[in-house]
Amino acid sequence: MRPTRLLPLLLLSAGMAIAHAEPIGQPPAVPSSAVPCLQGLRLKNSHTPPELYLGVVQCARERATFPAAANMFVLAGVYGRYDQLRVKDASAHQAVSVMRMAIDGHLSDDFRAYLRQIGASRPAMQQMCAMVRRVGPPAYFPQYMVEHGLGATRAALEGHPAPGPLNEKLDKEHAWDEAIEGYLHCSE
Numbered sequence: 001m002r003p004t005r006l007l008p009l010l011l012l013s014a015g016m017a018i019a020h021a022e023p024i025g026q027p028p029a030v031p032s033s034a035v036p037c038l039q040g041l042r043l044k045n046s047h048t049p050p051e052l053y054l055g056v057v058q059c060a061r062e063r064a065t066f067p068a069a070a071n072m073f074v075l076a077g078v079y080g081r082y083d084q085l086r087v088k089d090a091s092a093h094q095a096v097s098v099m100r101m102a103i104d105g106h107l108s109d110d111f112r113a114y115l116r117q118i119g120a121s122r123p124a125m126q127q128m129c130a131m132v133r134r135v136g137p138p139a140y141f142p143q144y145m146v147e148h149g150l151g152a153t154r155a156a157l158e159g160h161p162a163p164g165p166l167n168e169k170l171d172k173e174h175a176w177d178e179a180i181e182g183y184l185h186c187s188e
Contacts, residue, residue, distance in 0.1 A: 040068025045139040052076035053099050060111040074128050082179035083142040092149025129186035137176040
């Protein structure tokens, strides 16, 4: 599959209808765009996992931009884990795994080796942990995940509003720490 076909795949994985790029049961949405490589070293908490993963595919093509791609890859993973904690519909939680599978074939062996190298280096992992903490928890609504779930789809098919998508009782600070630890294991 060519990288230009990745956006429709990511949109589909996020519960978007490819033909019109509309969320299921929602008004038309603006399709996600890739985070530029230059911004990969100065990430923001407004970037969603689909935007980050699309950026990874673009930035992981050249060794010079591997650091930016790695930052985006790690932040997307942590944000995906956090979104799994805050989205109630468990059937929606697979959205991040589907996106990871969608980009998998677009990542070079050299980039995979680079990620393994980071994972094997305690100082490099501590730098990743510090980067994620510096960017902070997500400041976006996890629409990509909410729309991926069966709850939103079922409600749309039945013609009524979807139930509240987020866990209102979530301890956000605890969930953020859990997402970082669960994905990066910073305290090991």
